[in-house]
Amino acid sequence: MVRPRLQPARGPEVRPRRVLLLVSFVYGLVFLARIGPGVVTPLLARRFGLTPLVLSAMTAAQYLAYMLLQPAVGSWALHRGAGRLLALGAVLDGVGTTLFGAADRFGLVVASRALVGGGDALVWISVVLVLAAHFPAGRYGRALGWAGMAGSVGALVATFPLAWWAGVAGWRVPFLVVGPLLVAAGILAARQLGRATVPAPAAPGPGLLVRVGRRLRRPGPLLAPMLTHFGFMGGFLGFISLLAVPYLEAAYRMPAPAAAVYPGLALLGSLAGGPLAGWAGDRWGRRRPYLAAGVLAVGAWGLLAADPAGLPPPLLAVVFLGLGLVNGATVLTFAVVRDVAGPRAGLEAGLANAAGFLAAVVVPVAMGAVLTAGAALPLTVREGRAFLAPLAAAGAGLAGAWAIREPARSRGR
Secondary structure, three states: OOOOOEEEOOOOOOOHHHHHHHHHHHHHHHHHHHHHHHOOHHHHHHHHOOOHHHHHHHHHHHHHHHHHHHHHHHHHHHHHOHHHHHHHHHHHHHHHHHHHHHOOOHHHHHHHHHHHHHHHHOHHHHHHHHHHHHOOHHHHHHHHHHHHHHHHHHHHHOOHHHHHHHHHHOOHHHHHHHHHHHHHHHHHHHHHHOOOEEEOOOOOOOOHHHHHHHHHHOOHHHHHHHHHHHHHHHHHHHHHHHHHHHHHHHHHOOOHHHHHHHHHHHHHHHHHHHHHHHHHHHHHOOHHHHHHHHHHHHHHHHHHHHOOOOOOHHHHHHHHHHHHHHHHHOOHHHHHHHHHHOOOOHHHHHHHHHHHHHHHHHHHHHHHHHHHHOOOOOHHHHHHHHOHHHHHHHHHHHHHHHOOOOOHHHOOO
16 A cells, blocks of 8 residues: 655645644643542542552553554545644543543543543644654654653643642642633644644555554564563653552551652653654664663662562652653654654554554553452562563563564664
């Protein structure tokens, strides 16, 4: 099949810097809505009488919707316009976030997070393709890094600032404010980016499911970025967005505001990791920075598995900061995809992103199952076994980083 070529829209051209600012603004709000429920997890558990496994299912519903939509999103973005899809995703995200704040039953909570996951699913691949249409390969990694940093800013706001806000105003108020703000951001994106790139008509070819099946049967060099995203992003996101604060409250007897500081440190790491990895990837190639990230991920998760309740506070802070740096570095996944499949590789980018969110579903559910099944075991044993799930995922990510093939033009930069 011949891929559609993204073409400039008729009318005034949108400057690359303006595009980067706008998509970064939208992505920051989207990430705030994605991570926010993790801070209020203990309140939800008390309000609805939930176990760790059931709470993990809440996150799994959101990320499962995200994961299943990724291959289709990559194809839709090429055929219908990435800017339009970005705007639609922000609006759906805002509606789901508003419903979450208004929910009075746990079933509605799960449904609202699934809606957020559906809207969220449309956003990042659209960001990747919008930036690919406006930035050359030599600047693309840095543009991705800045967009990823904006997401980390939103995620950082969703830690101790959101915990403070929820404590003062009640847990519902922040979501009832952020939801409509996301809808407004989506409308702004529709006006500014709706025609920023217009896809040319696609040539006839096999259907989406056929193309996905072919790509998965013979992934070739795409397997490496799929493994890195699975190992480095998914486990981190599932843990930080739901289980980190309850873990710190139980293992270190921290009050909720103090526990929220550590995920905040992780997100500060993500804030720095995106631009740093993007710069390093553009300068030295994608493989070396990703290998360094993989070693750091395995080491950090290994420390948590080996001593889940006894790390000194400074070392615990370093571990969370390191995990955040690795998460920020996952912007390199899409630079690798562009290197191996070209700037219009919507399906390939979607599959790589789906691999990350597969881990975001599997890892927290596995951790929640271990915690629930081992309720009678000592806390250190229970928590240590739970951390084996993200450690195994990080090992897979390190193997993927090792397998990255550098194109000739990026070697020795």
